[in-house]
Amino acid sequence: MTGPLLVLVGPMGVGKSTVGHLLAEHLGTGYRDTDDDIVTAEGRTIAEIFVDEGEEAFRALEKRAVRTALTEHDGVLALGGGAVLDADTRALLAGQRVVYLSMDVEEAVRRTGLGVARPLLAVNPRKQWRELMEARRHLYEEVAAAVVPTDGRTPEEVTQEVLNAL
Numbered sequence: 001m002t003g004p005l006l007v008l009v010g011p012m013g014v015g016k017s018t019v020g021h022l023l024a025e026h027l028g029t030g031y032r033d034t035d036d037d038i039v040t041a042e043g044r045t046i047a048e049i050f051v052d053e054g055e056e057a058f059r060a061l062e063k064r065a066v067r068t069a070l071t072e073h074d075g076v077l078a079l080g081g082g083a084v085l086d087a088d089t090r091a092l093l094a095g096q097r098v099v100y101l102s103m104d105v106e107e108a109v110r111r112t113g114l115g116v117a118r119p120l121l122a123v124n125p126r127k128q129w130r131e132l133m134e135a136r137r138h139l140y141e142e143v144a145a146a147v148v149p150t151d152g153r154t155p156e157e158v159t160q161e162v163l164n165a166l
């Protein structure tokens with residue numbers, strides 16, 4: 001087992017899941033998402049985990065989920081938007097083919113709306129987006145071998161760009 005063919009990172013709402021499914025189809029491989037793994041294992045939604053136990057507990061679950069998926073999965077793997085906050089996770093990603101799907105803040109607010117299902121954006125989406133991206137942009141760039149901007153592009157166009165970047 002050599003790990004995933006491709007790992008997608010980037011902020012929530014950027015289209016990791018949509019593009020990830022399309023990429024998996026194109027590459028004739030499977031798709032896996034660490035958020036889905038956590039929800040399945042816990043039997044609760046991500047929002048419920050945040051409310052019940054807080055962000056720190058969620059990050060611990062996420063760290064474990066990423067480590068497991070990196071060893072078990074050989075297709076396309078999408079990570080939750082905050083997975084790169086963890087230094088050990090970033091170290092694990094150093095040996096992987098990682099693509100950062102990026103978008104600007106206005107596009108982010110448009111796509112995520114009021115962020116009801118996304119606990120980190122529930123209060124003031126535009127301000128919270130700016131702060132999130134300031135804290136994370138350099139981490140996405142640090143782990144990524146390629147950056148593919150998604151602004152104004154369809155999922156099919158983004159998929160093609162990712163394939164070109166490989």
Ligand code: S3P
Nearest residue numbers: 011012013035046080081082118
């Ligand atoms: C988060 C992103 C979400 C999910 C959780 C926290 C983040 O994943 O893991 O709500 O910190 O950016 P997606 O990027 O798949 O939406």
